[in-house]
Each structure stands twice: as structure tokens, then as C-alpha cells.
Amino acid sequence: MTPCPPKTSCLTCRLADLCLPFGLQINEIETLEIIIKNKRPLHLGDILFNKNEQCLGLFAVKSGSFRRFVINAEGVEQTLGFYLPGELIGLDALFDERFNCSVDALETSSVCELPLTRLNELCAKIPNLQYQLTRILSKEISTNHEQIFLLSNNSAKIKVATFLLMLSKRYGLLGYSHTHFNLSMPRQTIASFLGLSNETISRQFTALCKENIISVNQRDIQINDLDLLQAIIEPCHSH
Amino acid sequence: MTPCPPKTSCLTCRLADLCLPFGLQINEIETLEIIIKNKRPLHLGDILFNKNEQCLGLFAVKSGSFRRFVINAEGVEQTLGFYLPGELIGLDALFDERFNCSVDALETSSVCELPLTRLNELCAKIPNLQYQLTRILSKEISTNHEQIFLLSNNSAKIKVATFLLMLSKRYGLLGYSHTHFNLSMPRQTIASFLGLSNETISRQFTALCKENIISVNQRDIQINDLDLLQAIIEPCHSH
DNA sequence: CGTTGTTTTGACACTAGTCAATGGGTGTGG
DNA sequence: CCACACCCATTGACTAGTGTCAAAACAACG
Numbered sequence: 001m002t003p004c005p006p007k008t009s010c011l012t013c014r015l016a017d018l019c020l021p022f023g024l025q026i027n028e029i030e031t032l033e034i035i036i037k038n039k040r041p042l043h044l045g046d047i048l049f050n051k052n053e054q055c056l057g058l059f060a061v062k063s064g065s066f067r068r069f070v071i072n073a074e075g076v077e078q079t080l081g082f083y084l085p086g087e088l089i090g091l092d093a094l095f096d097e098r099f100n101c102s103v104d105a106l107e108t109s110s111v112c113e114l115p116l117t118r119l120n121e122l123c124a125k126i127p128n129l130q131y132q133l134t135r136i137l138s139k140e141i142s143t144n145h146e147q148i149f150l151l152s153n154n155s156a157k158i159k160v161a162t163f164l165l166m167l168s169k170r171y172g173l174l175g176y177s178h179t180h181f182n183l184s185m186p187r188q189t190i191a192s193f194l195g196l197s198n199e200t201i202s203r204q205f206t207a208l209c210k211e212n213i214i215s216v217n218q219r220d221i222q223i224n225d226l227d228l229l230q231a232i233i234e235p236c237h238s239h
Numbered sequence: 240m241t242p243c244p245p246k247t248s249c250l251t252c253r254l255a256d257l258c259l260p261f262g263l264q265i266n267e268i269e270t271l272e273i274i275i276k277n278k279r280p281l282h283l284g285d286i287l288f289n290k291n292e293q294c295l296g297l298f299a300v301k302s303g304s305f306r307r308f309v310i311n312a313e314g315v316e317q318t319l320g321f322y323l324p325g326e327l328i329g330l331d332a333l334f335d336e337r338f339n340c341s342v343d344a345l346e347t348s349s350v351c352e353l354p355l356t357r358l359n360e361l362c363a364k365i366p367n368l369q370y371q372l373t374r375i376l377s378k379e380i381s382t383n384h385e386q387i388f389l390l391s392n393n394s395a396k397i398k399v400a401t402f403l404l405m406l407s408k409r410y411g412l413l414g415y416s417h418t419h420f421n422l423s424m425p426r427q428t429i430a431s432f433l434g435l436s437n438e439t440i441s442r443q444f445t446a447l448c449k450e451n452i453i454s455v456n457q458r459d460i461q462i463n464d465l466d467l468l469q470a471i472i473e474p475c476h477s478h
Numbered sequence: 479c480g481t482t483g484t485t486t487t488g489a490c491a492c493t494a495g496t497c498a499a500t501g502g503g504t505g506t507g508g
Numbered sequence: 509c510c511a512c513a514c515c516c517a518t519t520g521a522c523t524a525g526t527g528t529c530a531a532a533a534c535a536a537c538g
Contacts, residue, residue: 051477070388070477078477080387092384094377100384124366131359137376138333144383145331145339148319149309151390152434156526187485195391197527202486218485218535238290238309238317395494426517436495441518457503457517 009033018086018173019060020114020132028126035118042105048089051102055093057115061085064109065184068101069192079192081147082106082185084170091140106184151195154236159194160204161232164214168223179226183219248272257325257412258299259353259371267365274357281344287328290341294332296354300324303348304423307340308431318431320386321345321424323409330379345423390434393475398433399443400471403453407462418465422458 010021010033021029037057041064042048048059051070066083080101083089089111093099097116123130150162172178183190191198208214213229215222223229249260249272260268276296280303281287287298290309305322319340322328328350332338336355362369389401411417422429430437447453452468454461462468 068384072475072477074474078388078392080384080391092377092381095374095381100381120370123369127363130362130369134373134376135334137373137380138331140380141376141383142331142334142339144380144387145307145319147387148383148390149317151387152319153317153431186483192392198485199487199528200526203526206486235312237312239312425515437516438496438518439494442494445518 010036013062014175015060015062015086020088020129020136023132024126024128028128031126032122032129035115035122037113037115039111039113041108041110043108044105046105048103048105048111049099051099053099055090055097055099055116057113058091058094058119059089059103059111059113061087061089062110062112065106066103066109066111067106067185067189068103070101077192079185079189081193085174088136088140091137094137106189149238156194156196156200156204157207158233158236159196160201160208161229163190163194164221164223165226165229165233167221168226179223181221183221249275252301253414254299254301254325259327259368259375262371263365263367267367270365271361271368274354274361276352276354278350278352280347280349282347283344285344287342287344287350288338290338292338294329294336294338294355296352297330297333297358298328298342298350298352300326300328301349301351304345305342305348305350306345306424306428307342309340316431318424318428320432324413327375327379330376333376345428388477395433395435395439395443396446397472397475398435399440399447400468402429402433403460403462404465404468404472406460407465418462420460422460425458 010016010019010029011026013019013021016022016029021032024032039059048066049055061083063085065085066089067079068081068083068089069077069079071077083103089103090099092101094116119133123133150159154162167181167183168178171181187198187201191201194201205214205216208229209216211228213223213225213232215224249255249258249268250265252258252260255261255268260271263271278298287305288294300322302324304324305328306318307320307322307328308316308318310316322342328342329338331340333355358372362372389398393401406420406422407417410420426437426440430440433440444453444455447468448455450467452462452464452471454463
């Protein structure tokens, strides 16, 4: 069995500026990290929580990646979003303290758990923490609006290009290469996320390769021409 | 010119329980309503704010209805959501105090404005208010997730049925009939919202009429069989 | 080295989009 | 009060883009 990981420290965590501690004083961060519960690492397919479970806390992604999904009446999984390191999971459950979606791990991953009651106590004491939580909630709404825009009215080509650019940007913010990364999910999951079939994802990847815009080797993605990729989504860009 | 409307009172507003005052003590509501600025009523097509404008405050819908949208590089409007009475507009702008979408009125409508600086001051003083704002933010994320689910993977028929059921539910919560209501937007706007063409909306309405599930007369919608409408979306329902 | 799951490719079907014409409702001006 | 114009909604004919199904290629794993 995996031993319980060592106690997390937000002070030394390189994700701190993307996560809840952003904007906090050192002594405030020290108070915050007291309430963080470490969880054993999860592996591919492990469920972090299921839809309709009671929400006892939020989760911050420490490493790896997660997938938000629901299962419909016919047993088909519908992927609704992805979580990368530094992002908070469970924000939609603060309303009634019940999870509205299921979340599982796309690879070996770890999270910090923030128990809700203690987080609420702390927010009352540390205005900066409350402020940062509000900002993160608002940012999540803004990100959702972008996703709604993407799904609303676009061709498969634009959806796939936007998906790649979204990952490029998010990996870039994490300090990784924004032109070379590994997909942590199968085609089927990308397809479900974009409202397409996995065959369409495959065909779009092939088409982008033939135009020399990207190179694909299984889950390994190399973006050869970021500008051309950007140009694909240009006509749908809002102002 | 329309005279400035009389000072709003949250204490007598029948929407208070759907809106920010929910869960507050009477004296807290009295403090809240001091900061509310009334705005002149807006009419069909009037812009509440434009994308990229600085966000100086949130808006609560008092009457009528609004539409969230963006305009793409080709000048085409993309509708992203609707706001009915009791709902808060601008929640996605708390992050960087800049609006990410434009909002206009679908009919003669009015809003209460909540200036951001004064709202923040008040949240710091009234924990219940902060708590309610957090709940509303979380609820908005949850609603967004439902919309993402709807757009992801569904047929025109399911989308249209879901749209009607969504309106039915929201009007019901407002105390109006949930089987008989007027659409405040043209087919084109519904189409854009659902990621369909206006012709498809028309055809789906016609099909539902032929099955006697609804009756449509211009913007007047009568739901004759709520169960059958619900049955249409059943196979895509998540659990 | 065989088994299994994933990805790719091809053939075909079907849903929804586009374009165009028609119909109906509303408002304005003669 | 009627005629006209305009906008919105509906309907039909056709098309294009994706989905579906099936088979083959490929990679990962035990």
C-alpha cells in the first residue's frame, strides 16, 4: 500500500500562486495549510467523488489531472471538463453541499482536501482568503462561459483547435511547454467533452497533421505552428 | 423621459428569497438596500453593459428579462444565456472586474445595481451576505455545468425540450404558470443559445405541436403534457 | 506472443444547416 | 380604414458535416 504522503506545505508549493493561497500573507498561508488534509494518490480511473455524494470539502489538484463527468440513463459517460494542477474541484457543490458531477483521475494524481467547515471558519477570519475564493468562483464562471461559447456554434475543426490551444495555455501557465505536451485522456474523452465522436477527433488530428500545424504521436502532441492554429479559431473570436 | 423609479426596498420585494437578501436578518437587509442604486428601466435591445467594459457593480433583475451574448469576428451574435427576475448579472466579472460578455434587455425590464466596492465592504461586515453570495456563485457554476451538458451531446429535439422545461421551471419558481408562458426572445435567439438554426427551432416546435405536447402561437407557449416533454429528455438524464 | 484496448481509416446514413420562397402579424402613412 | 412595408416565423428542397458501423492497424500489457 502507498504510505500516506508527507504533510503538504502551501509555502513551498510551486502552484500556490495559481491556487487558493494567492494574495495571502505568509502567516495566513500557514493558517490555511493547517486545515489541509492530504489524500493518498489516485490512479487512472479512481473516483475522487460521485455525483449526488455529500460534499465535505473542496479539492485542489496537486499533480496529475482529473475529469468531471456524468453518466446518462443509457450508461454513456459524458465528459464535462478537466482539472489540471492548481485548479479547485467541487466549486459547484458549495450551493447545497452536494456534488453535481462525478470526478475521476485521468492518470496518477494527487489532491489537497480542504474540509468545508474549516474552510468556512477560516474565510470568516481571513478576508483575503474569502476574497480569493470569490475570485476563483467568478473565474470558474467565466471559464464555463467560454466553454458554452465553444460548444454552441462551432465546427469540429474549430472545437479541436480550441481544445489544443486551451491545453497549450493551461500547461504554459503551469510552467510546462505550451507547444509540446501529452494528452492524459483518450480520444473518446476528448470527443465527449467537445460534443463530437472519437472518429471525428481522429480525423481532425489527421487533417491538422497534414497541414503541418501539429504532429501527433498517440497522446503526444507537438504544436508546430501556434499562429496557424490560432488562425483557425479567429473567425469565431468574440469582441 | 421616464422619471427615476422610487427607491427599491428589498424588504417588500417578492423576489427577495431568490436574490441576494435570502437568509439575511431584517436589519441586515435594511443595510443592504442602502447601497442599491436604482436604474432607469431598459427597453427591448437596450444594452446593460458591453463586453470588456469595467465592472463597477452587479445587477439583480427586478423585472423583465435579459440576454447574455458576444459578437464574433464576423459580426454574428452568439447568445450564451438568459436572466430572469431574481437572478444576478455580472458574476463572471468579479474575477478581474471586467465584463466578459455583453448583456441587453429582451423586453422592458429593470434592475437593481449593487456597486462593487460597497458590496465588498458590506460582505466583510455581514457574514450571511458573503455566504449567500458564495452560494449564488456556486449555483451559477452548477447551472453552467447543466448548460454545458445540454450543448455537448444532444439532438435538436432534446435541446428544444430541455429549453422549454428550463423556462417552465424558472417561471414556476417565480410564481408564474409553468405550463403557459410567453417567450421574450425571437426564434433566432433561442437557436443561437442552443447551437441550432432558427429553422430547426421552428421545425422542432411544429413537431412538438403535432404530437400535441405543446401548443405554440407566436411567442405564446402552452405545455399540454409536461410528462411527455420530460420523457423526451429522459434518455439523456444523468445520475 | 497472444490478448486487449485504442486509434485510424473507409463507406454510408442521417441530422441539421443553408438558401429560397411563402405566409402572417404589426405598425405606419396616405 | 386600408395598403404597404417590414420583420419574424414557417416550410420545402437540397447540401454539407458528423455520426455510425465495421474493419484494420497499432500500442500496451501480462
